[in-house]
Amino acid sequence: MASSGDGAADLELIESALAALPLDGSLDYHLWLKVLFALTSAVGEDAAVALMLKHSRDPRDTEDYIRQRLKSYRGEVKIGTLFWLAGQHGWQPPGKQREQVRAGDGQHLQPQVAPAEDVPFWQPFPVDLLPRPVADLVHAGAAAIPCDPALIAIPSLAALSAAVGSHVRLRLKRKWVEPAALWTLIAAPSGTGKSPAQALALEPVLDLEKRAAREYEAALEDYRQRLEDWEALPKDQRQAVPKPEAPRPRRFRVADVTIEALAPILKENARGVLLWRDELNTWIMSFDRYAQRAGADLSAWVEMYEARPISVDRKTGDGPIRVERPFVAATGGIQPHVLQQHVSPIMLSSGFIPRFILAMPPQTRRSEMRWDATYPKKWQRPTPA
Template sequence: MVNRYEPFPTVHLPEPIRTMVEDGADAIGCDAAYIALPTLAALASAIGNTRRLRLKRTWHEPAILWAAVVGESGTAKSPAMALALQWTKARQDEAVRTHKAAMSDYQHAEQLHAVRHKAWLQRAGHATEPGPDGPPEAPLRPTCERTWTDDATTEALVALLSENPRGLLLATDELSGWFQRMDRYTGGKGGDAAKWLEMFGGRSVVVDRKGSGFVHVPRAAVSVVGSIQPAILQRSVGDTNRENGLLARLLLAHPPRRAREWTDRDLDERTVEAVGAVYARLYGLAMDTNHDGQHNPRTVILTPEARRRFVAFYNAHNAEQVALDGDEAAAWSKLEGYAARFALILHLTRWAAGEPIDPDAVDEPSMEAGIALVEWFGREALRVYGRFSEAEGERAYRELIELIERKGGAITVRELLMARRSRYAKAEDATDALDGLIHDGLGEWERVEQGPDGGRPTKRFRLHAGADTKPPIRGR
């Protein structure tokens, strides 16, 4: 059975992120989750490998999120993602411009080096004994900072990560391609999937290249966000991506469709600037460097209050998991770590927004907010998973109620016939379906009087507020 959708709890997002998500959703006419999920993934990637949260000596959680917005075509998924990722992409655009200028300088330096190297060879060739000076030092080829990519192949990702040790965001309008690449190397045995699961933990990844050695990334941090249609998600997940744990690691949101209306509302320029300042400060975080010159994440700890709150959540969460099995139990096992990841991301976002807090110690409010988000994602996972196993009658029952809700809570038989021609062949069929909702106590008929232009009075079905989308136990 599929529970009703709960709106995304934007109250747990720090300012100015909360205002951006809420105002952006109003401007686009979409659910707040469509903006919140890519925003959280973008914030995670801005932090990347620079910080990890220590829960105990053998348990550290990185700032890595995998999220999928699930929705039918035409539900404004793409404009919502574009709004949420504008700061991530703007930073990369600026980095590309800077790299072009650096490459111009590099090419000039390379030409000078070629002249100097030739002169050195000539001097060395005429010398009767070795001189004290060695060959001139070649200029270093500049690398371009990358913040995001849409190329999900592990070869391309590892090459980018080797030059961008803080990590990347994989952002794509259609996640089906990402799913398809999971087992492409070994005929369905999970070649790419194994590497992706390592990247979820920010662990070491090695990719062998035919004829050109291998590429090694000691900490491969990739946050993932994208959209996918419900039917494609169900097909893409399959048994393989359930069994290997990929589905359990994916934070899902599938808001119901709703009618969009034109609005002149838009993001305030001050909000855009404030969010940009948050990203600039997060991207300014640096990794620590040890005595060997290696870059490592800085360890962030929990305050005593935050630790007590996490321990209480951990115990309660695992008590819930005992009663679950299959996909639901697998999701619960990953959500406990996500609570820590959310707490780390939200805490550093609060710091970047100017709150006077210690960035190296996650406090109780950040942990509380992280737990609240995990609890919402847990309920949403159960709702989305429930759709995977819906019987045809259950699906028809839910979709009928959701259709009526999109029409403002009321519908006539004629409107239902027009909206569901393939399901209801004649007026009697549509009337029977609405009568069924009345029988279950979910609504009632109301009389619609004739308008000023005349016409016969008719009746309209009115859905009761808070009607349950689940059919009664006897089934319908």
């Protein structure tokens, strides 16, 4: 909070900077959010809300809406960001305060220079670098949900990785070969649309699962009939007729994060699988819960990422399950505070966390949408109502 002595001057300076910003709905949402957070760091939540209401010319900026956005505030943005953004829109500090401005935290910041920790923290995902069908889906889905395109694009990368599977590898040098496995993680608070975004991105995987389930049920019914026929044969004839083998379900996706559960699935599905949990906190927190085995599990997962052979002892004692080239793509979401609380030094030093493509997109304003009927259902593009 600004002090009473300098507070009046600081408040005058802050309002001068706010007046220079296009708070009419044309400012990018993540920059609008930066302005709100910068105000909160300097004058507190209530005063920040009052200032936004006073200077905003966007009818969507109601008190309830602004306070909802403040739920994701973590103190990471300082008042210098506001002055820097205002400077980008032609603002100059008035009078003798031109040389330096006093921020709410007591620091002196040059208004024309963005501090390293305060530069805009988000670079939009380069959607148009994706294959055209995927890019079209990302654009349409982001407008429809609505959400930041990265919420769809990032899990799409994991789905594409799983589609490639273990059958294709990249040879960088004669003896340096890398698999196509990608692990992606979206860090976003509740209510930002990450669940519907993931569901849209991974819909093709779910479609494959449904088809495989139908095929398995049909094969299982056929197997039961053939087994019944085989068992009905006289005992001497059974020796000449091979006993029917039970069908094995084809797997595209798994949710269990234990190596012991994955090993037999990977043994039966050589191409690999996609590990998808809407919230990956179960995986992240498991290394915290089982501290005694955390190092071993982390090492196993790092080796899994690199498609190194794994060997897991069977609980039945029938010998180990060995998978020569395990392949697991992974994707999911997590709330930022959970990620912050449970990422330990060992997760960083082991290389587990650095292997993730991690993104924390800004929240997107919610708005009513209508569908453009000229597009096929799967590729409908919404337009503002």
